Amino acid sequence: MRRVHSMSFGAEITSEGVRFALWAPTAREVRLVLDGIERPLKADGDGWYRHVSEDARAGSRYGYKIDGNLIVPDPASRFQPDDVHGLSLVVDPQSFEWSETSWKGRPWEEAVLYEVHVGTATPEGTYAGLMSKLARLRDLGITAIELMPIGEFPGRRNWGYDGVLPYAPDAAYGSPEDLKRLIERAHELGLMVFLDVVYNHFGPSGNYLHAYAKTFFTERHPTPWGAGINVDGEGSRVVRDFFIHNALYWLQEYHFDGLRFDAVHAITDDGKPHFIEELANRIRQAIPDRHVHLVLENEANQARWLNRDDRRRPKLHTAQWADDIHNSWHALLTGENEGYYEDYADKPLQHLGRALAEGFAYQGDPSPHKDGVIRGEPSGHLPPSAFVAFLQNHDQVGNRAFGERLSHLIPPERFALAHAIFLLSPQIPLLFMGEEWAASTPFQFFVDFENEPDLARAVRDGRRSEFWRFKAFTDPEMSQKIPDPTDRKTCENSRIDWSETERSPHREVLSQTRHLLDLRRTEIVPLLKSEYRGSHYKVSPESMLDVTWTFADDKLHLLANFGNNPMNGNIEENARVLWSSQGIDANGKSLQLPPWSGIVVKGQSA
Structure with missing residues (x-):
């Protein structure tokens, strides 16, 4: 079986040749640069530049010359062999033949998610390296792996949230075919595969959309990363379709089983239907015959996106990351009360009880951390499976100054208590890679801007300034101890060591995790299906x-x-x-x- 998602964006192989399409509504002139040769393009009335070339083929390198001087990659590039500033590669998705043809996914209630950063999950830091660990995860009781964002990002090291080419699986981890082999092997083992996607911003390096599609962004909706994504103003139809097709592309062409949508609270939409609603509806209409699971990260705690129909099926999104559960646990277990833990530190157990029972701890309540802003909607009517629970994830570990895991911060007996309750509660559990054996390695924030020293310096200084408001880092000497995110060693220190599972105390923690996941499979999952x-x-x-x-x-x-x-x-x-x-x-x-x-x-x- 061969799979391809057809769309109006990017380079697509057709019977007439390769069709190139770029939306550049604010460019004065666009030329296609194909295998070293420039070709003028004519604009349609709606800002599109299209061209069909009989000379292009799979493996051709191409880009677009904007206004006579700037050569940019395709924003819908399927692969970037030479990083975010290089030329794009024409890819023929039909050249990969999938051997599995009957996989339809698994019911959501069976999900035990395992969040993975491809670059630090194995010694190799590749899709192929991760593929070699899948059987171990299956045997542990994991039923789904969730990849942190893989859209092409600057350099060789990044969490993935600095991606700028969301259709191109990052070349640092392998080829598109390597990623497809990983997914195919996971399906052979009965594992689902999820992908974390970012539709709220682009990274700081390699985003050229401002040069030819200024209307892709809007100053009306500022975000922590700058101007917001334009999903509700002039030209927004193309912008909305760019991301909707991206979601369908990963689900159809790569056969992912689900998507996690990063920080949707940062996507402001004053129109109707809201982008979040249209996104889910388009996906459900396009893929009616598979288990496809859509998970939100939404600080606003909007229960409206998680409602079920009369057959207990999600109308729109399947679930939301339950930050309230994590934050309550963390405040209770560690006693920390700074940053967003301020919202939970006054009565962590009451917050935890409400979150475990009803999903959200904040359901229209004032947030002390946000100066009394009302946060959340009533959620008690939703089933527990509408929430993804976790004790740790990339954010909650990696956004700490030193990237400490929960098991580094509390006594083993408290960790064991929380872990057991977490895995046997009826929410959908998510483990962060290495958590199953209480890995000794941290997970720290890292980037790679070696060729952009000014940006690297800004990121390094910005990282340290983030912690000045915390008591522990008011001393400048202490802040200088925060790991340098631009240093290669920071990434290397975050690479988990699978050999730890053979040694005490990690061996015993892993055994207990396996026992709890077996209990979950036999005792908790049948409940969730009722x-x-x-x-x-x-x-x-x-x-x-x-x-x-x-x-x-x-x-x-x-x-x-x-x-x-x-x-x-x-x-x-x-x-x-x-x-x-x-x-x-x-x-x-x-x-x-x-x-x-x-x-x-x-x-x-x-």
Whole structure:
């Protein structure tokens, strides 16, 4: 089977030749540069420049000369062998023959996500290197890998959020065919593959759209990265289609099973339908016959995008990253109260209880961190599977000054308690690479602007200035210890070491993760596939958390003591214990929980 997504953007091989298409509404002149030869292009009335060449073929190098002096790559380039400033490569997607033809994906309720940065997940830092680890992840109980953004970014090292060519899988990790082999192998093993995509901004180097398509951006909607993406003004139809086709391209041409949309709260749209709504509708209409899962990162906590139909299927988006769950856990476990943890530090256990029971902790409540701005919408009507829960991810680890993982910050017994509750709660769990064995390596912020020293200096200085408002870094000497994001060693230090799994204490943590994921598969997933009937939670003044989730036939009950004294608690008559901390005698209805301990049981619904 061969797969290709046909679109109006980029270079596409047709029966007449290779069709080139560039939207350049604010350029005065555009010439196609093809294998060293320039050809003038004629503009259509709507800002498009199109040309069909019989001389071009797969492997041809091309770019566009703008206004007589600037040669730029194709913004919809399918591959960039020479980085973001180089020429684009004509790719024939039909040259790759997929051997798997029956894969339709997996139900969302079965998802156990594993977030991966391709460049630091293996010694090789490539798609091929990651492919060699897939069987291990499958055997652990992972059912889906989620790749951090891979759209072409500057240099050889980057988290991916500085991408500027969103259709081109970055050449630092391998070829388009290598990426397809990775996905094909994952499907052979029964693993889904998700991709993190960025539609809210472009990186600081290699974005040439301002030179010929100024209307791609708008000053009406400023963002932390500059002018906003124009999804609601003049010319916005082409801009919206650029990103909608990008989503369809990854799902159809590469056969990804789902997408995670980065920071959609930074995409401002005053029109109707909202871009987020149209994006989901277009995808669902185009791919009705597969399990395709769409996940939001949305600081605004807008439950409206996550509603279900009368058959319990997502109307638009499948789920949202549950930052409230993470932030509550983190404040509770570490005691940290600076930055956005300020919103959770006053009563972390109450926030955690509400988030575990209802998805959002902030549901129309004022945010102290944002000077009282109201944040969120009611979410208690949504099933737990509408939320992706995590104790760690690339942001929450990598945006720390030194990239410490949670297991570096708290005692092992507290980490074990949180990990068990996290993996046995009914939200969809996401593990960050190496978390399953409490990896010793950090994950730090890194970039590669070797050929742009001024930008490198700005990023280095900006990184350190980010932490001046934190007490620990008011001392200039301390701020100088923050790893240099432009140094190659910062990236190398973030590369996980798989051999740790053979040594204590990592071996024992991995074994426990495997046990918990097996429990999740046999006990929690069947619940998620049944009708959800609501939840309730209680938090005692002595720091006891009591949460119950009710499904059609069974209830899931969590009881945990986060205080420093033993606490008495009760579980249902004849409830079956799925997991408990050491030291809990769960033989009867009444039990005593030692400090920082918990129990998860399953019982019949009334």
